[in-house]
Amino acid sequence: MQFIYRNDSDFDKKIQALFSRAAIGADADKAASEIIDAVKERGDDALCEYAAKFDRTELTPAQFRVTDAEIEAACAKVPQEDKAAIDMAVAHIQDFYSHTLPKGWTYSPRPGVVLGEQFHPLDIVGCYIPGGTAPLVSTVCHTVAIAKTAGVKEIIVCTPPGGERGIHPALLYACKAAGATDVYRLGGVYGIAAMAYGTATIPRVEKICGPGNAYVAAAKRRLYGTVALDLVAGPSEVLVLADGGANPEYVAADVLSQAEHGSGREQAVMVSTDRGVLEAVAKEIERQAALLKRQECVQKVLENGVFLIEAANLDDAAKIASLYAPEHLELLVENAQELAPKITAAGAIFMGAYTPEPVGDYIAGPSHVLPTGGTARFFNGLTGDAFFRRTSLISYNRDALLAEQPAIARLTAAEGLDAHGASAAIRK
16 A cells, blocks of 8 residues: 655655556557457467467357356356346346437428437447456446347357356356347457457457456457447546545445455555545555455555545545546545536546445446546446447438538538539539
8 A cells, every 4th residue: 555645745746657557558468469360360269279278168169159058057056136136236227228328319400401310229239248357247237238228139248268167157147137149158358359350150249348357458449440349448446535534444445345356457546635534544454455355366456556645625636536537436525416526537426425336336227337547537438328329310401502502612622622512513
């Protein structure tokens, strides 16, 4: 853990380093590039090779797809309480996104002119579900269920094969409950590449969504343009903004909730106006960390990724938080709803002591697929309209075109595009 006090001589330097953090390293980018090229060139053969190399699973192309019988058998192993929790998450997510879906519209801004937009769901999307260090059952709900609500016809899931244990039964139940049409045992970069290019066995998708480690993020960035993407999301992060009345136990627990993810590159930041609270939280983090199961994961983040920052006041704290632009931002302050509008960049804002970040990860409704690495300054989290094609609608009658022909003629002449001008001028 690192303390950054506002009277430190190098305060600005330390803060700027946090603001300019990189989610993807050169090593991840190089490795992803090599795997992508191999999948593009060798298709299923490369997928078999990488499943054995990275996931210790020997597969033939015929075994990529999880069969309906396998899914049914897996679902039978899932406790009813777990099924009920997954069903609740799916229902909450679908309800939230049913209110956000785009609708076609038109209007007439000038006589004889009708403008508008129309929207159609994508035909096929791919949802990547991490499963290396933990089977992210919740991510199925936060991707597949949104695509299903949007009306996407074909929703495929790629997730690591899981070695001898196979894919976690609860993850397969979530795929069924959320509306996935097919599930494939393909993980990491090679799974992403398979969906982007398609192979003899894997269909080519129109859009890929879902989070992943630095290698998955690097793969998605490289494949932008070959396929549409939701966003490039790297290791998870949280920023907790707390005042002097915040409960150190709550703050520590929320910091550690990100530290256990597993890559060791996660970050957890606390910004507070109260130095005493910062120091109390540090002690509480040490106490609670010792009780957690995933010690190796947690300790890596505690050594390199936990920052406790002192701010002059809440306005200063809000400015720091906005420049950091976290994936998750918690406001453990009095009157959190009043402070929230001062936050100009964050993937999601959790307001109040009883809204910890995990409610967003699992059950609240808005997707937990959110921008990381400071990209919340220009990316949004996964939304319902991300699964639609938007098309502009433009209609002119004769009088409307004749009224605007002179302006078209001037602009096409300025650009030297006489065929463009003739296209409008020829109509009398």
